[in-house]
Amino acid sequence: MELACSGRETLAAGLQRLGLEVTPSAGNFLLVRVGHAAGVYDALLRRGLIVRPLAGYELPEHLRITIGTPEQNTRLLRELPAALRSCIP
Secondary structure (H helix, E strand, O other), X not given: OHHHHHXXXXXXXHHHHOOOEEXXXXXXXXXXXXXOHHHHHHXXXXXXXXXXXXXXXXXXXXXXXXXXXXXXXXXXXXXXXXXXXXXXX
């Protein structure tokens, strides 16, 4: 439980440093506003990272990102900027 809490806090802080809006969470995932979520989802998937787009929940600009291991969280934070840039019109 403690690892999940610290992972959630670390990941949320990293996402916020990227300028992303992160909805407060007590669960094992974060709701993150990334803009063109379908495009970011596709870009991350091509990099081997699986997140969940939420357009089906009427949140087309958001992704659900599950808290992973410290290594997985670090990899997501490393790969996400390129995925975001690939979706800028």
